[in-house]
Amino acid sequence: MSDRLFRIKRVYDAAAADDGTRFLIDRLWPRGIARDALALTAWLPAVAPSAGLRRGYHNHAVLWSDFQQRYWSELQAQPDTWQPLLDASAAGPVTLLYASRDAKHNHAIALRAFLGARLRARADTALSSPTCYASIAAEPAVAPLEKGQLETLADFRYQLRRFLRFSEELVHAYGITPQQYQLLLQIKGYPQRDWATVGELAERLQAKHHGVVSLVSRCEKIGLVRRQPSLHDRRCVEVHLSPAGERCLDELARQHWEQLQSLHGNWIRPVPAGAD
Numbered sequence: 001m002s003d004r005l006f007r008i009k010r011v012y013d014a015a016a017a018d019d020g021t022r023f024l025i026d027r028l029w030p031r032g033i034a035r036d037a038l039a040l041t042a043w044l045p046a047v048a049p050s051a052g053l054r055r056g057y058h059n060h061a062v063l064w065s066d067f068q069q070r071y072w073s074e075l076q077a078q079p080d081t082w083q084p085l086l087d088a089s090a091a092g093p094v095t096l097l098y099a100s101r102d103a104k105h106n107h108a109i110a111l112r113a114f115l116g117a118r119l120r121a122r123a124d125t126a127l128s129s130p131t132c133y134a135s136i137a138a139e140p141a142v143a144p145l146e147k148g149q150l151e152t153l154a155d156f157r158y159q160l161r162r163f164l165r166f167s168e169e170l171v172h173a174y175g176i177t178p179q180q181y182q183l184l185l186q187i188k189g190y191p192q193r194d195w196a197t198v199g200e201l202a203e204r205l206q207a208k209h210h211g212v213v214s215l216v217s218r219c220e221k222i223g224l225v226r227r228q229p230s231l232h233d234r235r236c237v238e239v240h241l242s243p244a245g246e247r248c249l250d251e252l253a254r255q256h257w258e259q260l261q262s263l264h265g266n267w268i269r270p271v272p273a274g275a276d
Helices: 051-058 064-077 079-089 107-127 130-138 147-173 178-188 198-205 209-221 243-262
Strands: 006-010 021-024 094-098 225-229 237-241
Touching: 006 107, 021 079, 051 064, 064 079, 064 107, 064 198, 064 209, 079 094, 079 107, 094 107, 147 178, 147 243, 178 198, 178 209, 178 225, 178 237, 178 243, 198 209, 198 237, 209 225, 237 243
Parallel strands: 006 094, 021 094
Antiparallel strands: 225 237
16 A cells, blocks of 8 residues: 555656655755755655664664664654645655665655555554444445355365464474464575565564564574674664574474375365356
8 A cells, every 4th residue: 555655766866747746755955956946745854764863874873674663763753744745645646755875775665664554554443433334334235145155265264273273382382472483484484585674574474563673582582583784785684593493493384384284185265256
């Protein structure tokens, strides 16, 4: 949702017809651009990171993951600075303009993630309101699912729950939590490499960034993972399994795989009606 509504672009790139409303989100006006030459809806300097946080990050005193966390805390304390961006998104796409040369690690990326979380929270609140349920009830009735479709869904959930129960009991027997096992699995199983960043793990675990930071810290404390600065970008932190984490995951993953294979004959994946 946030990627579709909130786009990010360097302020030096040409404006496009599908940019929607365009906001400059840097604290300082970009060098080399006249104030009357920039196609801009508004300049919001207050939504940028504080001067101290920005200096710490550029001087490599603050790592990328810590920068994001501290920046989000600043934003939470100042809702008036980002509310205009949410309001503008109700009418269509919003483009966040920044001047940094680093396209992978900049405050526009962190701000977009923050705004996306706010939109999801707003949507969850709307769905839980009595007005929402009343509008759903007023919609035209559609044909109910057939008995066979309901049985397929029910059996799928049953088999899934069996597997999850097996997993929960197994990992507890090994002295770790299901969340810790999932972290180890997602690190080692990350596509094309054997490590991941906290941001990538948050996406794979479908968890909040700060929650994954705490989870990594707990696993690091008991010797299952280790963090190290990236060789390609010293501001980016990689999360790796330790030798103890490798051994733990190998034993648990093998038993999970065997259990999954044992369900093969009964595991029915719901298939859309009419599919071959």
